[in-house]
Amino acid sequence: MTNDLLDRKLDRAFAHLDVNEDQVIDEHDIIGLGSRLLSALGEPATSPKATQVMGGLVDFWQELFTELDMDRDGKVTPEEYKQGMTRLFQDDGAAYDRSFRPMAHAMLLVVDKDDDGRISPEEFLKAQTAFDTKLSREDAEALFARIDADHDGFLSVDELLGAVREYYTGTAEDAPGNLLFGEL
Structure with missing residues (x-):
């Protein structure tokens, strides 16, 4: 079951x-997103980090694609995305x-340019530009x-995942993750 807030977040x-x-x-689109992220962070497309990011995005896509593409046409529509994400993460x-x-x-x-295993506020800001947010x-x-x-x-993987989980599943108006991709 979705509500207006969750619908707006999924649309975004x-x-x-x-x-x-x-x-x-x-x-x-997934490859384009990865390219946009690498470009925003100034990461060479042939670096080991870039290879891991692109591999992670392809794996992410393959995992979700199986769940979201209900008519098996090789594309996910807005409605398939909304229904699938709601079902997948309930x-x-x-x-x-x-x-x-x-x-x-x-x-x-x-995103972790200094390789310390966490994301600084400056690294976070640069990463946000890849998602075209106007923050x-x-x-x-x-x-x-x-x-x-x-x-x-600093942000850890677990803290980021918590925010992402809130974004994709949360219906509380004041949850921090709601703003992950900018003001709704």
Whole structure:
């Protein structure tokens, strides 16, 4: 069961994944998202980190594609995406960790420019530009502080996954993860 907030978040997420804006998500969109992330972070496309990110995104896509493409036409429509994501992540199902954890870990590797195993506020801001968010520096810093559950000034994979989980499953209006891709 979805509500208006969750519907808006899923619509926003679909728009971020639909890189070429053709109202379907396919493998080209996922590759485009990875390329946009690498470009925003200044990561060479041939680096080991880039290879891991692209592999993580392809694995993520293959995992989700199996669940979302209901008519098996090789594309995911907005309605398939919304219905599938709602079904896939209801009750914090195991599919969430199976599909999102490897992708988040791969992205953490490339976003973590200083290789310290965590994301700084500056690294977070740069990564947000890949998702085409219009977050100001102040809004990005405020969002970062809300996601930083242990208040250590950095984001871990688990903290990012918590925010992503809130984004895709949460219906509470004040959840920090709601703002992951900018103001709704």
